[in-house]
Amino acid sequence: MNLAENRFEKERNEALDSMGLTKENRRLADQWMDMEQEENPKLLKLMRLQDFNGNRTNTWACASYLGCLKKNGRKKEAGRFVRMAAVVGGAAAGSVLTNLNGDNLEEIVSYLSGEDAREQEMAIRGKIYSVGIYKRKPSEMEKLFETGKKEPNVLLEAMKRYCKYEENAWRILAAAYLHVTKPGEAGNVANELVDSLLKAVSDMGRGFSKWDLERMEAYVRNTDLEQPFPQGIYQICWEKGNPAMHTGVCGACAFLAAFHSSCLEKFLRLMVGLELRYSSRGIVLSSCMDVVEESWYHKQMEQLEDMLPMEEDSYVLWCVSQKSRQTLGRMAKKYPDAVERFGSKCAWKDYEYIMGELKQQNLPLYEKMSVSYEKNWKEKWAKEMVSRIYPGREEGRAYLLGQTLADTLLPFVKEWGDSWDGFGDEERMRLIWAAKDWGDEGLYERAIVLEAFLRDTNFFEHEWIGRKEDLKWMLSVFCKEHLSLSCQIHLLAGLGESIRDKGKKPLYLEQCKKALISMRTVWKQDEWESGLGEAAKEGSPCGRCFGIQMLDFCMIQEMNTEADLEAYRKQIFSAASSGSKQVQRALFEVLAGHREWESEILDLLASQKLRERELAVGILEEWGGCSSLEKVKEAALKEKSKKLKQRLEDIVSSENKPVTGKAMDRLAAELLGFGKKRRVEWTKNISFPKLHRQDGEEASEDYRTAIFAAYADMDLPGLDERVSRLASELNQKDLSNSMAVLLDEWLREGAEAKKRWVLYAAAIHGGEALVPVLCRQIDVWSKNARGVMAGEAARALVLGGTTEALLWADKASRSHKSRQVKKAALEALSEAAKVLGIHPEELEDRIVPTLGFDQNRERMFDYGTRKFRAVLTFSLEVEIFDETGKQLKHIPAPGKKDEDLKASEAYGSFKKMKKQLKDVAASQKQRLERVLTTERQWSADSWKALFVNNPVMNLFAWGLIWGRYEGDVLMETFRYMEDGSFNTAEETLYEFPKEGTIGLIHPVELSKQLLEKWREQLSDYQVAQPFLQIDRPVYRPKEKEKKEGQLTRFQGRTVNGFSLAGKLLRQGWMRGLAEGGGFYHSFFYRDGDMEAELEFSGSLVGAEMEEVAIGKLGFYRWEENKGEKNTKKNCILMEVKPRYFSEVVKMVEEIFSVF
Secondary structure, three states: OOHHHHHHHHHHHHHHHHOOOOHHHHHHHHHHOOOOOOOOHHHHHHOOOOOOOOOOOOOOHHHHHHHHHHHOOOHHHHHHHHHHHHHHHHHHHHHHHOOOOOOOHHHHHHOOOOOOHHHHHHHHHHHHHHOOHHHOOHHHHHHHHHHHHHOHHHHHHHHHHHOOOOHHHHHHHHHHHHHOOOOOOOOOHHHHHHHHHHHHHHHOEOOOOHHHHHHHHHHHHHOOOOOOOOHHHHHHHHHHEOOOHHHHHHHHHHHHOHHHOHHHHHHHHHHHHOOHHHOOOOHHHHHHHHHOOHHHHHHHHHHHHHHOOOOHHHHHHHHHHHOOHHHHHHHHHHOHHHHHHHHHHOOHHHHHHHHHHHHHHOHHHHHHHHHHOHHHHHHHHHHHHOOOOOOOHHHHHHHHOOOOOHHHHHHHHHHHHHHOOOOOOHHHHHHHHHHHHOOOHHHHHHHHHHHHHHOOHHHHHHHOOOOHHHHHHHHHHHHHOOOOHHHHHHHHHHHHHHOOOHHHHHHHHHHHHHHHHHOHHHOOHHHHHHHHHHHHHOOOHHHHHHHHHHHHHHOOOOOOOHHHHHHHHHHHHHOOOOOOHHHHHHHHHHHOOOHHHHHHHHHHOOOOOHHHHHHHHHHHHHHOOOOOHHHHHHHHHHOOOHHHHHHHHHHHHHHHOOHHHHHHHHHHHHHHOOOHHHHHHHHHHOOOOOOEEOOOOEOOHHHHHHHHHHHHHOOOOOOOHHHHHHHHOEOHHHHHHHHHHHHHHHHHOOOOHHHOHHHHHHHHHOOHHHHHHHHHHHHHHHHOOOHHHHHHHHHHHHHHOOHHHHHHHHHHHHHOOOHHHHHHHHHHHHHHHHHHOOOHHHHHHHOOOOOOOOOOOEEEEEOOOOEEEEEEOOOOOEEEEOOOOOEEOOOOOOOOOOOHHHHHHHHHHHHHHHHHHHHHHHHHHHHHHHHHHHOOEEOHHHHHHHHOOOHHHHHHHOOOEEEEEEOOEEEEEEEEOOOOOEEOOOOOEOOOOOOOEEEEOOHHHOOHHHHHHHHHHHHHOOOOOOOOOOOOOOOOOOHHHOOOOEEOOOOOOEEEHHHHHHHHHHOOOEEOOOOHHHEEEEEEEEEOOEEEEEEEEEEEOOOOOOEEEEEEEEEEEEEOOOOOOOEEEEOOHHHOOHHHHHHHHHHHHHHHHHO
16 A cells, blocks of 8 residues: 555544444444445445434544545545445534535535435535524525425435434424425424424523423413513523524524414524524524525515514614615614614614615605704714724814814824824725715815824825825815914825825825915915925924925925025025934935035035034035035045045045046945945845946946845835936946846845845846746746735836836736736836826837838848848748748758857847747737727727738738727728738728728627628638637627626536636636635626626635536626716616627636536
């Protein structure tokens, strides 16, 4: 026996040991599970049902063994084990074979076979459904109901033969049988169920006495149904009731069969009574709701609920907690006072739900409560808004209600800014928008101010941060709340500091400056100047930095007088003594931009404060000296700091250095300033190749370190003008080699996340050579749970800007398996397009390479002594010809007679071109096929530039049918011919349009006659289309489906979960949000403002091996709401664009054709 078999035998023995089998059953089980022997059904018949409840030792051993068998494809062995467990344990097999949530239930029952398989299946289902019944779905119980209708004896036999030791399983099956059987036709089952349920009562309380149990049984068996719930029983329930899962199971069973016996109805009341002290949990009622279809539940409960021993207020509480609309609607009609009372006490979230439902179901009560509780809901709302705030919770509540002024919050601002994290708090955002929806302007405005004090960018960043008009409105609110100018500046800066997406921060701060300037007239001139000065000198570092930047921004405004300019200058210099490095950096950037202030900068050299002298020296280094070196020499003589003295002396001596060298030295020093060098200290131990300047001279190590330090210092690494300037002066091959070594070392050390700047440095300065390395690494990370890092690398690649990198990103944005990589590539391409001022689709067009081919689709490869001509064929293959015109099978390797360097470069270029051609062809084919869904259109000039002038895309163009559109309406169709002309379906010459737009036609747009003409023409010319276009399957909503909100034609069909995910993800679908435990239940496909969502029974992310059932397919349109979150509106099928509908249905249909 090999090691693997030893392992399986060990697992099997542990599983059998854990079941606590009798001696005889264990002997038979060992024989049955001997996989070297033929299967012998007689062994199963000799086994006897036994009680698993008291004997099991390891409850997970059996499930673990089954999982091991499944993972290794040992289905036959798994089947034997399941069938043996079902015979020996009956219903209890459900508790040893599954995880009790029933996640693998369908797999377990699929192994059952033989004459008793159906009875065993029902018994196991009964057991699983009895565990956590209030978490079950009606569709699960429906399987029992269906069996009860079609095969009632199966349920009865399962109860009799396999539920002897599992009473709750017996009760579930009995209730299911009674539920689908007419009264009077169920024999004695109803009475047996009553007996069984009463037997269970003793386990439902805390110390029921014998007398208590007798009184409860007497109530169920003997009391008149019309009598109210007895006070004595009420007292017992109140004092000793203890709701649990057992209560829910028994209550649900009584509810299902209540119409068979008044005893069962009274038993249901008793179960509800046992929850009197815990009515908000409502386990019994929740269980009743979860076992049947909603309409049946409400129909029955409407008749029963008036007699339930449950206070009206408690019942309303349960309705709200369950979001039971129909029940709440009934309560509002029957007991409006109870609903009002609950509304006055409940939390804001529940209050909002009640009011929303009442507005639709009971308008008079809604209007009454709106008037009566206006103050009350404001109190609730304010309480919810400050529930997570500490300290200052009470002050925050009072401010929101308008009871105090905003300055009462100032003492808490620093602590809030350091500790508050409301990011992702959707409930909080909903509360803010609710204040606006109520029309209470003051309430909404105070909520905005509080969010600004908290530095909670969740609301601002997601909704309207960065738009000047919105910021101007917020400043007007700050003024209305009597906040000082300094305070306002610090609040704006604090929000900027808290923005998660650092790419948005510069734009946001720029808009803040413009918004502040637009509000200048609100302030008196002295208030304005002093406010700016105070902001620059006091408060948080980020606020002071923004204050300094704001002062500098004010200096370029046209309205300034000479006195204004002087005041701003003095305010800026008065901040020079700050000890904050962040503030010093801001001052440096501002002062270095004012060469006219040279005398004031030189005066700082005589300051008593080291910070001010360091600032002045840094600025002089940036300027490359000054007009008065005497002052610098004088300062150098007096300077006590050795480092600063040396820097001053270098400024003086730098007058004799070459201009380029001096500029590079200053630039490197600037990038290494303020202790940035310490961030890259770890790179000192790396052995880098020598670095040279463009002029061939060896470059200082500081240049390389400065580039590293600059990237390490960026919040969000990216392109930097100063780094680009320094890098451009260096030998690019040397720099690329340095980046390769740096990247290799970082990867070898485990690619630490906090040093991710290495990715950007390598991608931007590593050139084409590092693109394949980074692409491979992205794939490795995405497969090894490092999706965030893979996404960073994708963004970095695009910033590198090489053709190969952009092509990779273009492909990854559509088809990469990692959702994070796909998203990062798409966002990075969008950012690149924004920089160029074009649409991302235009960028996609621009990055399609010609691969060196000319308009005749030819390219020469020069070996020095001979040349070879490569020709691109209509099938996107490459044919090679020598100088005599003879066709070769392949391009030859360089020979001895060829020029070494020239030939090797040409041969390498050919190999690279072949690889790129393969990638480009696959990527563009996928992109163009996607156009059939997206309805992309080109202007006439853009179409020609891409499909006529680009030799690669030219080959795609002539194999497809095109159309001229006006808006979304197809006006006429045409084909681009091999000779450069254009043709109609009737084979007449077509004049290329000067107006309208050009797009790929979809067969859903064409008549049958036109389609047939194009088919015939393509056949006559022997044109093979690059992908299915004319012969593409077309899907339309059927007549009965047109007014439906969802497509149900796929519902109930089953597929393998792994194959389903693989197929859809490859086509651009995304997984829906994963719920608790990592399960997701949908895929969605987004295109522009349209989205399709395919529901299914659910899979665990990364473990999608089970069979799954397909659900409904819905179509939605995203609608923009100005100033609010975008909303998703369900479309009826006749409203969905024909192309989009056809393509989405085609993708779903193909899932099944594959299987």
